[in-house]
Amino acid sequence: MDFPSFSLDTSLLEEANEPDPEITYDLLILGGGPAAMSAAVYAARKMMNLAIITKDFGGQVRETSEVENWLGFQSINAKDLADSFEEHVKSFGIPVSLGRAITEVKKQGDTFRVWTDDATVYSSRTIILSTGKRHRLLNVPGEQELVGRGLAYCATCDAPFFKGKKVVVAGGGNSAFTTVLDLVKVEAEVTLINFIKGWQADGPLQKRVEQTGTVSMLDYRQIVKIEGKDKVTGVVVKNRESEKEEKLKTDGVFVEIGLLPNNQSVKDLVELNDQGEVIVDCTCQTSVQGLYAAGDVTTVPHKQIVIAAGEGAKAALSAYSYLVNKSLL
């Protein structure tokens, strides 16, 4: 079939206003990834008076290359997908504070106060926290430059692109082992490299990787450099026992050494689990009335665009119901 044609109403895409610190908004959305953007679309359509505070639009979508699991698109460039999300949000003319970090969220009476790193304070009756997670990085030369060019952080998203190729997986826990299995399924030739001695993954997962019989497992090794110009071509690995370095040729590197929830602004306000994730119920309600959370920063499993977008919509509808029930909307 021909894909449906449609046009964007660009007349609405003027430069967004800054949020007004004098206004008490119905809703402040903190973050700019898929959860935040979907929440914004739903809240705007419910005619809520809202504003967005975010460092950027797109979040981790902009860290991947192609997306093949956003329903309706067999394949779409990640940047194009993020752009289409951003323009959808901007079409509503929502005020946006762009480029500033959120330093603290407090609740004073029934009103939330949100501080940004330039000491501005915004006010709102409800909050959706959708600040996402960040990857624990290797912090080695080549890492930043090669993101999306062979350096990947999500096997569910990107494993199929490495069919039959050589891939290094950095890590030794469940997510690293799951990544290895996803890559073995697409017949990749996998080398698993762990910084510490031994492996932290659950027993059954370790057993399944061993049973493949095809995975090289190197522990107590440090990846000290990722090589490649336009795309990943190899890694330099240091044996932490002998201190010797060797080069490994590879087409890809998956970094699976942990994720850190961006919970700094709410860590004294809201209940977190052991991993620092914001605990939510199935309606995105946190432990604080009027404070909702959606996407990767929460206890909801799986870092996926469509899951985050669904949770964002839920959070917006929950915040709307909360205000309606309190007769504040």
Add this chain to the structure above:
Amino acid sequence: MDFPSFSLDTSLLEEANEPDPEITYDLLILGGGPAAMSAAVYAARKMMNLAIITKDFGGQVRETSEVENWLGFQSINAKDLADSFEEHVKSFGIPVSLGRAITEVKKQGDTFRVWTDDATVYSSRTIILSTGKRHRLLNVPGEQELVGRGLAYCATCDAPFFKGKKVVVAGGGNSAFTTVLDLVKVEAEVTLINFIKGWQADGPLQKRVEQTGTVSMLDYRQIVKIEGKDKVTGVVVKNRESEKEEKLKTDGVFVEIGLLPNNQSVKDLVELNDQGEVIVDCTCQTSVQGLYAAGDVTTVPHKQIVIAAGEGAKAALSAYSYLVNKSLL
């Protein structure tokens, strides 16, 4: 901006095979709406051996006209959106049983058996139940013919299309009152019509509707006909006390008299709530190991495409983890 161009790989869109009753699949997906289709995309990309059993593809998406809250599209024709979902699913060559109703799901040992209405029995190690809800209908002349042409079932989706217009809302419970408020927000001229005497909505909601001062509220009235050829032009309403009929001019009718979960095939197998919805946790796990549920048939709130799609993805990843942990994949 120009929207990203992309092309569908139509070479893959051959007629889908029927599922094979001799095979024990990794996963059977029951249903064909957004939750089912998103689950299928995720499961196929995880290389699970799966099949789909559904009456049709698209589900309730095909009952609405335009969609303005699917992230990335400011506005898209609902049929086109459903078509794009369907083609995405079909690109994986998943076997599909189309047009048959599912009559029963049983668990025998570790294997699920699924009966269709032609007495075929399919087998699988996991199930995703995503059979959706159906609207309780008015069952009056004109209703079926005018769906998507002024007759609507979802205010969150469609209220903005009735800005400033005359609209009748059928119902007297929370969803009818919420629909009224959504329509008042877009300055529609609303008449609320309830079959029984009195109103069932929660007090605060009733109060808020009264406070608008603009809503006509008629109870103990029966809508006996919806008029219009290409689009809704009016309704015929019978006063159940006087038995007199009168015509009301209207541009739209929202039917909000209840939703019924399509739980028939699992009602003896799995735990349901009072409304007959399948109880799930935040990972889409039901009360039966290996049986996952996603979308409108579940206890997850809000009937929204993006929410259902997110839940479907979660259910597929949960089913995948379950099989990996049992070393069945």
